[in-house]
Amino acid sequence: MSLALPTSDPTRAATPAFAGGGLAHLVLAAVLVLYPAVASDFFLTQIGAYSLILGMVALSLMLLAGYGGMVSLAQLSVAGMAGYAVAIFGLNSSGVHGFGWPWWIVVPFAVLIAGIASALIGAISSRTDGIYTIMITLAIATATFYFTQQNYALFNGFPGFAGIRAPEFWGVFWRDPVPFYYVTLAVAALCYAAVLYAARSTFGLALQAIRDNPRRMRAIGFDVTAHKIVAYFFAGLIAGLAGVLLVWFNGRISPGTINVAAAINILIIAVIGGMRHPIGPFLGALVVVLMQTFAIDLIGAERFNTLIGLFFLVIVFASPDGLLGLWGRFRPRSGQESLGPSP
Amino acid sequence: MSIAGETGAAPRGLTRGQAWGIVAFFAAAVFAWLLFAVWPDWLNAILISKKAFFSSIFNGITLAGLYFLVASGFTLVFGLMRNVNLAHGSLYLLGAYLGYEVTRITGYWLVGVAAGFAVLAVLGLLMQVFVFRRLEGDDLRQTLVTIGISIVAADLMLWMWTGATYQIATPAWLDGAVKLPVVTAYRSSGDAVFLTYPFYRLVVLAAAIVIGIGLWLLLNRTRVGMMIRAGVDDRAMLAASGVNVHAVFAVVFAIGAGLAGFAGVVGGSALSVAPGEDVRYLLASLVVVIVGGMGSITGAAIGALLIGLAEQVGLVYFPTYGIVLTFVIMVVTLAIRPQGIMGKAR
Numbered sequence: 001m002s003l004a005l006p007t008s009d010p011t012r013a014a015t016p017a018f019a020g021g022g023l024a025h026l027v028l029a030a031v032l033v034l035y036p037a038v039a040s041d042f043f044l045t046q047i048g049a050y051s052l053i054l055g056m057v058a059l060s061l062m063l064l065a066g067y068g069g070m071v072s073l074a075q076l077s078v079a080g081m082a083g084y085a086v087a088i089f090g091l092n093s094s095g096v097h098g099f100g101w102p103w104w105i106v107v108p109f110a111v112l113i114a115g116i117a118s119a120l121i122g123a124i125s126s127r128t129d130g131i132y133t134i135m136i137t138l139a140i141a142t143a144t145f146y147f148t149q150q151n152y153a154l155f156n157g158f159p160g161f162a163g164i165r166a167p168e169f170w171g172v173f174w175r176d177p178v179p180f181y182y183v184t185l186a187v188a189a190l191c192y193a194a195v196l197y198a199a200r201s202t203f204g205l206a207l208q209a210i211r212d213n214p215r216r217m218r219a220i221g222f223d224v225t226a227h228k229i230v231a232y233f234f235a236g237l238i239a240g241l242a243g244v245l246l247v248w249f250n251g252r253i254s255p256g257t258i259n260v261a262a263a264i265n266i267l268i269i270a271v272i273g274g275m276r277h278p279i280g281p282f283l284g285a286l287v288v289v290l291m292q293t294f295a296i297d298l299i300g301a302e303r304f305n306t307l308i309g310l311f312f313l314v315i316v317f318a319s320p321d322g323l324l325g326l327w328g329r330f331r332p333r334s335g336q337e338s339l340g341p342s343p
Numbered sequence: 344m345s346i347a348g349e350t351g352a353a354p355r356g357l358t359r360g361q362a363w364g365i366v367a368f369f370a371a372a373v374f375a376w377l378l379f380a381v382w383p384d385w386l387n388a389i390l391i392s393k394k395a396f397f398s399s400i401f402n403g404i405t406l407a408g409l410y411f412l413v414a415s416g417f418t419l420v421f422g423l424m425r426n427v428n429l430a431h432g433s434l435y436l437l438g439a440y441l442g443y444e445v446t447r448i449t450g451y452w453l454v455g456v457a458a459g460f461a462v463l464a465v466l467g468l469l470m471q472v473f474v475f476r477r478l479e480g481d482d483l484r485q486t487l488v489t490i491g492i493s494i495v496a497a498d499l500m501l502w503m504w505t506g507a508t509y510q511i512a513t514p515a516w517l518d519g520a521v522k523l524p525v526v527t528a529y530r531s532s533g534d535a536v537f538l539t540y541p542f543y544r545l546v547v548l549a550a551a552i553v554i555g556i557g558l559w560l561l562l563n564r565t566r567v568g569m570m571i572r573a574g575v576d577d578r579a580m581l582a583a584s585g586v587n588v589h590a591v592f593a594v595v596f597a598i599g600a601g602l603a604g605f606a607g608v609v610g611g612s613a614l615s616v617a618p619g620e621d622v623r624y625l626l627a628s629l630v631v632v633i634v635g636g637m638g639s640i641t642g643a644a645i646g647a648l649l650i651g652l653a654e655q656v657g658l659v660y661f662p663t664y665g666i667v668l669t670f671v672i673m674v675v676t677l678a679i680r681p682q683g684i685m686g687k688a689r
Contacts, residue, residue, distance in 0.1 A: 071483065124674055127681040131427055131482040132637075135629050138429070139673060142626040146666045153663065260622050264490055271487060303502065309494035316487045317477075 118236020422638015467600020
């Protein structure tokens with residue numbers, strides 16, 4: 001089972017600086033909370049909030065891949081389902097659907113839809129395991145993209161939905177830069193903490209054990225498939241929250257949002273950041289968003305994909321654990337283990 | 344499982360094989376009737392028209408031929424090396440572009456086809472030797488590398504050939520339509536109206552069948568094929584028995600990539616060459632291989648037939664839900680037979 005990230009000791013597996021939690025987390029939290037004081041609107045939303053949103057989608061992948069050994073490429077499709085749910089059940093300006101439900105019903109509903117969709121994908125892809133997961137989820141992601149593009153009755157086809165507004169309450173329009181940043185930060189922090197907590201819970205430990213040796217876990221009496229599907233459900237909830245934020249951020253959703261390149265971009269983010277610790281996806285998202293924004297000055301906007309692709313290849317070759325892995329390399333470790341095959 | 348099968352021709356009734364034979368016979372009979380009879384009105388009412396029905400069936404079968412060409416390379420490489428080559432669609436598209444350029448420059452379509460195969464085969468060989476061999480036994484990293492390659496390749500091809508749509512010019516002897524001996528209707532004057540079909544598409548189908556048979560012979564009747572099959576079943580044991588597995592891998596990868604390039608030229612002549620086609624054929628390969636079973640040429644043929652037919656029939660009868668049909672086939676296969684129709688349980 002080479003999708004496994006074998007670790008002898010789960011607490012030591014994390015990058016040293018974040019393993020204990022404590023100080024590093026406090027510093028990070030302080031920096032992120034105070035960030036709006038120094039950042040312009042552009043840096044606040046286009047860099048800050050956008051990185052956090054992409055990081056959350058990648059976090060849902062990291063939860064599956066890092067702890068469960070299931071590399072799912074359909075997480076962005078799941079986020080897209082939540083986004084489409086917001087557009088269909090909330091309000092949009094495309095004149096299709098738009099039932100106008102209040103946001104406090106739409107959001108939980110959309111997130112639940114995402115969770116269920118993810119669990120279904122999990123149920124399908126758990127029929128086989130290992131490297132097959134990546135193929136099946138990629139096929140699902142591609143099929144979802146083509147379906148949303150072809151189908152006008154449900155998804156309004158190619159144009160998708162536009163004019164989706166974030167809610168306005170307590171006298172605040174939550175898409176204004178500062179409120180939106182804080183909402184995103186709060187949700188991202190919640191997801192991050194939840195993943196950290198879940199990883200140490202009984203469920204999380206069982207999931208990691210299943211990743212390392214499914215046969216043994218099955219023999220002990222654990223329901224391997226159920227654990228995987230529940231993990232997919234949780235990952236779907238995280239992706240769903242990110243999807244809601246994404247659709248508020250863009251104000252629109254169309255098949256282009258969830259196309260194959262975008263879905264693979266999530267995997268790139270997770271791999272570049274590193275999938276050993278939940279901070280990895282956010283780190284990867286920040287790097288990718290910064291590259292996306294400033295590569296224009298470097299090589300022109302058109303060739304951005306070549307740049308990110310080459311960077312990705314270098315990371316895969318040089319450091320299987322992404323940037324987190326590079327970080328960890330500065331500290332001597334006994335027998336560095338990577339995304340390599342288990343014996 | 345098959346009690347009837349074990350007891351052979353016991354008086355208890357039909358064997359499994361006989362039962363399937365009867366089912367197949369009736370299916371063939373119904374199909375033959377559909378094909379040669381002039382349809383009554385109620386049937387036309389259900390299936391739009393005989394012409395629409397059989398056009399979609401024939402389109403589905405020729406598309407299946409194309410999918411088979413692409414997917415057979417994918418499945419061979421996967422079956423042998425456990426290497427999910429997600430850059431396979433890029434190989435297809437690159438083959439198509441190369442075929443277009445070579446055909447345009449030389450003026451000979453066949454040269455373009457040959458170039459598509461040869462260049463991509465060499466490229467596949469280089470990829471195997473310089474990239475995948477370094478990551479051997481590490482499925483996930485190999486897959487990630489192919490993703491990286493596909494991103495870079497797609498972007499560079501977009502740079503080189505822009506977003507324009509190309510069509511590879513086929514020679515005159517391949518153009519035109521043939522009249523199939525299928526009567527779709529009678530005119531009021533009593534003349535029969537025959538179904539016509541583009542000759543080129545029949546050639547694509549024939550090429551796919553010839554290559555399929557060739558691959559089958561290669562795998563089942565030659566020494567190299569024996570090694571490949573042994574490698575699919577147990578790679579370590581093959582290496583232990585003194586075979587140079589790396590040479591076998593390189594050959595298989597070259598064949599797989601070459602077939603993708605070949606399919607690119609052939610498909611680019613039948614349909615069109617444009618960015619995004621790589622994803623389309625990658626999806627087709629993935630689904631064909633998931634449905635048909637990993638590492639099986641026969642499985643790839645069955646999977647390609649199912650997916651090609653589903654896509655084209657879906658296009659005619661429920662246009663916006665066509666992709667769902669493909670998807671349903673995949674899900675049902677995974678539910679009933681996770682290893683694919685012809686796949687071996689591991």
